[in-house]
Amino acid sequence: MTQTLLHIDSSARGTGSTSRQLSDRIVTQLAPAQVIRRDLADPLPQITEPWIGANFTPAADRDAAQRDLLALSDTLVDELRAADTIVIGTPIYNFTIPASLKAWIDLVCRVGLTFEYTPEGPRGLLAGKRVILAVASGGTQVGSEIDFATGYLRHVLGFIGLDEVQIIAADRLVQDMDAALVAANAQIDALAA
Incomplete structure (x- = not known):
């Protein structure tokens, strides 16, 4: 059973968004005990040179300004760590993900927090979690x-x-909105918590 679910939406559209409708239905279907909500229509900052400098400064050596620069990123990583299940609603814009979702990715992919380098190569640190992507596209076939x-x-x-x-x-x-929605909703109905 899903205890804590992180629900992320990245569509720029607040209303009329198919990916938002799908992600909402998934969350309802899974009926988690707790939902952490992150709406990326509320823009996240892009990483900058000062942010990168703060990120690569050892935590014990960071000054107050560097800690402030990383505070949002730390919160986003904490949300991922707390979740058993992650539901991400995303449209396909121009064949790829929205810039808002890329900004989130840039802020959560942090060495030592969400991945580490080993002699065998990089290793993710967030194993054991389920991710469901609710994807909508006008013309691109997934x-x-x-x-x-x-x-x-x-x-x-x-x-x-x-x-x-x-x-x-x-x-x-x-091409066929009704058929696409019927197929997606059938997959949601079949989801087990």
């Missing part, structure tokens, strides 16, 4: 050669240890 969103998300999430990723897609909505 899994096709022009879908640069879902392959990237699987890769980067796996990089931080989140390798149990399930995709629920309502794709090619402009």
Whole structure:
């Protein structure tokens, strides 16, 4: 049973967003005990040179300004750590993910916190969590050669240890919206908590 669920939405659309509707249905279907909500329509900052400098300064050596620069990133990492299940609603914009979701990824992929380097290569530190992607696209078929969103998300999430990723897609909505929504909703109905 899902105890704590992190629910992330990245569509720029507040209303009328298919990915938001799908992610909401997934959360309802899973009925977690606690939901942590992160709406990326509220823009996150881009990483900057001072942020990178703070990130690569050992924690014990950071000054107050550097700690302030990393505070949001620390919160986002804490949200990931607290969650048993992560639901990410994302549209496909121009064949890939929205910039808001990329900003979130940049803020949570942190050496020593969500991954580490070993003699065998990088190792994710967030293993044992379930991820469900609620993906919507107007014309891009999920899994096709022009879908640069879902392959990237699987890769980067796996990089931080989140390798149990399930995709629920309502794709090619402009071709047959009704069929795409029926298929996605059937997958949601079949989800086990």
